[in-house]
Amino acid sequence: MNEHDRLVDRAAREARTVLFVGGLDAGKSTLARATAAFALRLGRTVAYLDADVAQKTVGPPATVGLKHIREPDDLTLERLATADALGFVGSTSPQGHILPLVGALARLRERGRTEGADLIVVDTSAMVSGIWGQLVKYYKVDMLEPDLVVGLQRGEELEPVLGVIQRFFGVELVTLPVHPAVVPTSVDQRATQRERAMAAYFDGDLQRFRVKPTVFMPTLPPLFDLHELDRLLVGLSDGGGGFTGLGYLEFVPEDHGLRLISPVAEPPKALRLGSVRLEDSFRVKRVDLRNLFGTE
Ligand SMILES: Nc1ncnc2c1ncn2[C@@H]1O[C@H](COP(=O)(O)OP(=O)(O)O)[C@@H](O)[C@H]1O
Ligand SMILES: [Mg+2]
Known part of the structure; x- marks a missing residue:
């Protein structure tokens, strides 16, 4: 041995x-x-x-x-x-x-x-x-x-x-x-593995839910431009402190609203904002919510 x-x-x-x-x-x-x-x-x-x-x-x-x-x-x-x-x-x-x-x-x-x-x-x-x-x-x-x-x-x-x-x-x-x-x-292989893992998670049947701007943690500041949340990663709350999975937000210009895109069938109770944006290939890009919100 x-x-x-x-x-x-x-x-x-x-x-x-x-x-x-x-x-x-x-x-x-x-x-x-x-x-x-x-x-x-x-x-x-x-x-x-x-x-x-x-x-x-x-x-x-x-x-x-x-x-x-x-x-x-x-x-x-x-x-x-x-x-x-x-x-x-x-x-x-x-x-x-x-x-x-x-x-x-x-x-x-x-x-x-x-x-x-x-x-x-x-x-x-x-x-x-x-x-x-x-x-x-x-x-x-x-x-x-x-x-x-x-x-x-x-x-x-x-x-x-x-x-x-x-x-x-x-x-x-x-x-x-x-x-x-x-x-x-x-380094490149690891980045590719991460992208693949994220892409695999979002591969398959995806749900699209319309989301109200009041469901987020942290809460959005007043007069916040929702467009800023396009492709932001979010956690789907089960309402009991746990999470059912991941999703990302999509800004829809027609109604100036947000959609949640996620493989989780059940609608979430609330959404926790992540600190990364998913680029087209599912590569992640860091986002600082404090910069996005213009607050501390
Ligand atoms: N004892 C081992 N013998 C042969 N290959 C190994 C051994 N341990 C790890 N590997 C290989 O090395 C790579 C890295 O191992 P992994 O367990 O994923 O490391 P870490 O989780 O620390 O990043 C993998 O491809 C894995 O298959
Ligand atoms: Mg490992």
Whole structure:
């Protein structure tokens, strides 16, 4: 057994919440799936919590997703892509979005537990360096209270962030080198993967709902030009604090109104504005709502 297999064996047997941390293409998702697969074989009740908002395993980009793993086939990439529960972050980077990110994760973790999961495997974003990397990981650990954190690193890139986790939380840490068989993807390939994942989410039967300008969070300022919201990503509220999925807005000049375009059949109770616009190819472009609203 190599050290990666030993880690999977141990996490699958002993952990309650295991968090995988690492940079780009570190093997986080692969190891998270392997852990879930082995835990399932051991007869444990497993849920996969995907906290990576960019390179998704569960749910579309700009969300966090929970998936219960009830049989081995639930771990195929195709099945994992459909979440059992979604949280809306509204951005494909955690930068500037820690609150919606950890808030949604806390909710999904709770849901996973109440629905019976005794092991929660947490896959995280590749943001591991700089101030944002440290803040994001600090608050994820603070909120999710893992009993095991696995760091997958090249060289010593994770030392600052793992040091923070160790000093503040005293959680058990296992550090492994990135598996030599990992083939890194380029920046372009990753961008293409994100576009494809978003495009795939909006592929198929789409609903078009007329939306009133009063359904948004945050609330639109008075005399706001609705045209500014064209192609903005939104989260579809279920009215109970959760989200049923994603949509985007379309400005209709004929009636100077907005339509919601979404694959979710059920009309949403309210809409949370995201911080990205979907360009034609489903490439995302950052939007700062404060600039859009002309407020703080
Ligand atoms: N142990 C491994 N052996 C071979 N290939 C691997 C291994 N772990 C990861 N890979 C491959 O490397 C790439 C990145 O792995 P992934 O788990 O998606 O990383 P991350 O989630 O950290 O971005 C994927 O193509 C994956 O199939
Ligand atoms: Mg991944």
